[in-house]
Amino acid sequence: MEATCSTSTNMETETPTSGPDASLPPAVIVLGMAGSGKTSFVQRLTSHLHAKGTPPYVVNLDPAVHKLPYPANIDIRDTVKYKDVMREYGLGPNGAIMTSLNLLCTRFDKVLSLVRQRAPQYSMCLMDTPGQIEAFTWSASGSIITDSLASQQPTVIVYIVDSARVANPTTFMSNMLYACSILYRNKLPFIIVFNKADIVKPTFAMKWMQDFEEFLAALDESGSSYTSDLSRSFALVLDSFYANLRSVAVSSMTGEGMVDVEKAIEASIEEYKKDYLPIYEKTMANKKQIDATEMQKKIEALKKEPVLLSMSGDVVENLPIEKMQIEETK
Numbered sequence: 001m002e003a004t005c006s007t008s009t010n011m012e013t014e015t016p017t018s019g020p021d022a023s024l025p026p027a028v029i030v031l032g033m034a035g036s037g038k039t040s041f042v043q044r045l046t047s048h049l050h051a052k053g054t055p056p057y058v059v060n061l062d063p064a065v066h067k068l069p070y071p072a073n074i075d076i077r078d079t080v081k082y083k084d085v086m087r088e089y090g091l092g093p094n095g096a097i098m099t100s101l102n103l104l105c106t107r108f109d110k111v112l113s114l115v116r117q118r119a120p121q122y123s124m125c126l127m128d129t130p131g132q133i134e135a136f137t138w139s140a141s142g143s144i145i146t147d148s149l150a151s152q153q154p155t156v157i158v159y160i161v162d163s164a165r166v167a168n169p170t171t172f173m174s175n176m177l178y179a180c181s182i183l184y185r186n187k188l189p190f191i192i193v194f195n196k197a198d199i200v201k202p203t204f205a206m207k208w209m210q211d212f213e214e215f216l217a218a219l220d221e222s223g224s225s226y227t228s229d230l231s232r233s234f235a236l237v238l239d240s241f242y243a244n245l246r247s248v249a250v251s252s253m254t255g256e257g258m259v260d261v262e263k264a265i266e267a268s269i270e271e272y273k274k275d276y277l278p279i280y281e282k283t284m285a286n287k288k289q290i291d292a293t294e295m296q297k298k299i300e301a302l303k304k305e306p307v308l309l310s311m312s313g314d315v316v317e318n319l320p321i322e323k324m325q326i327e328e329t330k
């Protein structure tokens, strides 16, 4: 793995303990199933914001992406070489993505500090995540990244859905259940972005979220089955989930809907300030020391994780963490 000189900071000293700074621009974490259009969305929103004269700060957290179609300010690929991780630890593609994120995470304090320093120059900080959604949403590193961002500044989750892939009501339901599980895990303002509106207009999906009867009618049309019966029951439960989120139709291809995305982000930030910030401030005031120690413990555990993941059976004793460098893309 290519690794150069060291940064000397660590999470214990860098994790903010006084609560998030609500005056910082928002961090927007972009999640979604493989191929839903996360990277295209980040590209389109980036160019939309540049055109308005309010550029974003962009961080790529996908170590396996071949080519980035947007200029990233920080790119995980500059720090961790995914192919080297596969080779050195004898890992498959998914294990290597998770290990690369773990490695970056042990130095995420440096990313946080750059994001904080550059705040006067950007309107929002966009975080593009790996194609394999579970590598981020269900990994220790994903939760460290999300928690530490949300502890520093207003943070919103944007969940990208491929509109063409949810035209069937049961597929729609399984996607919404996944979205709900992410909301449940992260407890942050949440926006559902129905992408690829140029291929399939997601008006139907937005109606299903607003009107339970419309969804039931669509299920009836799709015929009776075990999954459609189950979807009926879930639809009742998800009513309150839908009530707590915003949804927007966009096309990352044509640029349609980007103004609505901005509005949804603004409204989510207001929600963050009103409903989430007081909770963060209270929790952090009560547990200042505990939070820093807990975060450090998580990082220490992460440092050992590549060893556990190793398929070769070799004990990897000298991880390149101390030598890793995180800096802005030149």
Ligand SMILES: Nc1nc2c(ncn2[C@@H]2O[C@H](COP(=O)(O)OP(=O)(O)OP(=O)(O)O)[C@@H](O)[C@H]2O)c(=O)[nH]1
Residues within 6 Å of the ligand: 032, 033, 034, 035, 036, 037, 038, 039, 040, 041, 062, 129, 130, 131, 132, 195, 196, 197, 198, 199, 250, 251, 252, 253, 254
């Ligand atoms: N027609 C259309 N195609 C799109 C749109 N957004 C993305 N695509 C296409 O969908 C494919 C996947 O897009 P990506 O942006 O790579 O999706 P991703 O979620 O970042 O992909 P992974 O990170 O590999 O999972 C590409 O072929 C894009 O050109 C859109 O709004 N409309």
